Amino acid sequence: MIGPYVGRVEQSIRTQPPGPRRRPPTGAAAAAVPGPGRAPETVGAPAKSVTSARPRPPAASPRLRLRLPLGGHGRGRTGRPTRLTAIGTGVLAVLATLAMAGVDRLLFDGLGWLFGFGYLVVCFQLAVRVRYVDLLAAPISGPIAFALALLLLEPVHSSGVTAQVVSLATGLALRADWLFTGTGLAALIVLARFVAQRRFHRAR
Template sequence: MSGSPERPRIGRLYGRRRTGRPARLTAVGTGVVALVATMAVASLDRLVFGGLGVLFGIGYLLVCFQLAVRVRYADLLAAPISGPIAFAAALLLFGPVTSTGVTAQVVALATNLATRSGWLFTGTGLAAVIALARFVAQRRIHRAR
């Protein structure tokens, strides 16, 4: 117990003061997060329920919401684009395929996209609406200055 007492580091992260703003994702980061999170939800749904169902759809909606909220302003267009790509990749890896071959994979992917189009369009639309709202709000802020 020598010298001066230690000062608490409340609100500090690695010596820097936190501003309270959330960390923003770049366009590449948005794609990576979309792919990893959608694959995780798809694998969990397949592991627990034996196939892609409601858990996958709800998880995809949550992923799309988070992407649209956390992407940087300069990369707003990445949010509604990266979600459907991750959705299709998850269907390609975890969706049911009845026979082997490239043609069977393409037909299975098209069938899975068609049968789950409600989730796909809802998640993509959600991300697009949030990104558009953020764009309009930011433009109004810039015009007011």
């Protein structure tokens, strides 16, 4: 019985290659040994997914836009004067005429040439700056502002409603040249703008 066993041992020794025998890896060593179709991994380090690193475009910085407030009588982006509505024309006429009348009475103790010249300037500005749809507001607002300035700032020697009416009528009569000149100037400018606008629309 010992003979066949010895024969098998000798046959196994002949078939094995010379050198120490390899032992199967166990534990952490088994994880480090790459197998077929398996990528090597670092022992004790978690697997990290490899992603393609693409450069990100820089974030666009917000553009700061500064807007300057434009008043009712300033100039817009196109360089043209800002147009006035009918209400704006009346308010501007009253305020400007009262201001000129107040300055004239403060300097010369009455309403004289400074008030009349200021009224001409006011009528010109109203006719130039009023909108096309509100052209009639310019020649109408001027005389109303003129009469209101006389009623409020013209010195009255006696009290009462009758005295106020007489003083207003007298002031209008004495300053009729300034009144009709300023109102006529505004009417001519408004008429010229109206005709020019009509011709422009017909040409188109």
